[in-house]
Amino acid sequence: MSRTMRKWGWMAVAAAAVAAAGWTGAASAAEESAAGDGAAAPSRVLIVYFSHSGITKGIAERLQKKTGGALHRIEPANAYPEEYQAVLAQARKEIGEGFKPELKGDLPSLDGIDLVLVGGPVWVGTLAPPLASFLAQVDLKGKTVAPFCTYGGGLRDYFQHVKAAVSGEATVPDGLGLGREQLKMKEEDIDKAVADWAAKLPKPAAE
Numbered sequence: 001m002s003r004t005m006r007k008w009g010w011m012a013v014a015a016a017a018v019a020a021a022g023w024t025g026a027a028s029a030a031e032e033s034a035a036g037d038g039a040a041a042p043s044r045v046l047i048v049y050f051s052h053s054g055i056t057k058g059i060a061e062r063l064q065k066k067t068g069g070a071l072h073r074i075e076p077a078n079a080y081p082e083e084y085q086a087v088l089a090q091a092r093k094e095i096g097e098g099f100k101p102e103l104k105g106d107l108p109s110l111d112g113i114d115l116v117l118v119g120g121p122v123w124v125g126t127l128a129p130p131l132a133s134f135l136a137q138v139d140l141k142g143k144t145v146a147p148f149c150t151y152g153g154g155l156r157d158y159f160q161h162v163k164a165a166v167s168g169e170a171t172v173p174d175g176l177g178l179g180r181e182q183l184k185m186k187e188e189d190i191d192k193a194v195a196d197w198a199a200k201l202p203k204p205a206a207e
């Protein structure tokens, strides 16, 4: 039985997170519906994200709470400039050239991980180069890669670009995109959007 065919183990994941991190929050309705019935083998979730100015980081942290998954922040070995015009110029150049920057630190292990939530800002209508570096370096065969992103005014074909970046290795469900306007919503509405998306992530068929 392949790993992707395992019964989804959200409740086991949440229980492990409580044990590991001492998180004692009651499971929300979304978490409970994501748990499915009688989750058997534990499945593990990894949330990988790049965030230049911290907005996607906030969404990644909410997803961590919803899923109990492990959180891994991607950072380029050479940090981008803070100043908007400078980072925009560098991003345009790198994306135009298909440049994939070196990443800082070790890549996270994907052993035993079924679901990888991959988040980042929309940069120049596509993935920020550090995220493209990550997707090019890891073996995603047989995994589900669920993309989430934050953006200013235009999501454009971001999720199609994610699909192309995983080059058919992984299953890519519908993504979560939160634009500037949605990010102005009340905290609980953002939380609901995140929870609703997490609850809809595909569950592998029962064993």
Ligand SMILES: Cc1cc2nc3c(=O)[nH]c(=O)nc-3n(C[C@H](O)[C@H](O)[C@H](O)COP(=O)(O)O)c2cc1C
Binding pocket: 050, 051, 052, 053, 054, 055, 056, 057, 084, 087, 088, 089, 091, 120, 121, 122, 123, 124, 125, 126, 150, 151, 152, 153, 154, 155
């Ligand atoms: C270099 C750069 C390029 C960007 N390109 C786009 C874009 O093409 N479309 C868009 O809607 N927003 C664009 N944005 C805005 C970011 O996607 C948005 O502010 C995002 O929420 C930032 O997330 P972060 O704080 O996690 O880095 C860009 C921002 C930067 C810095």
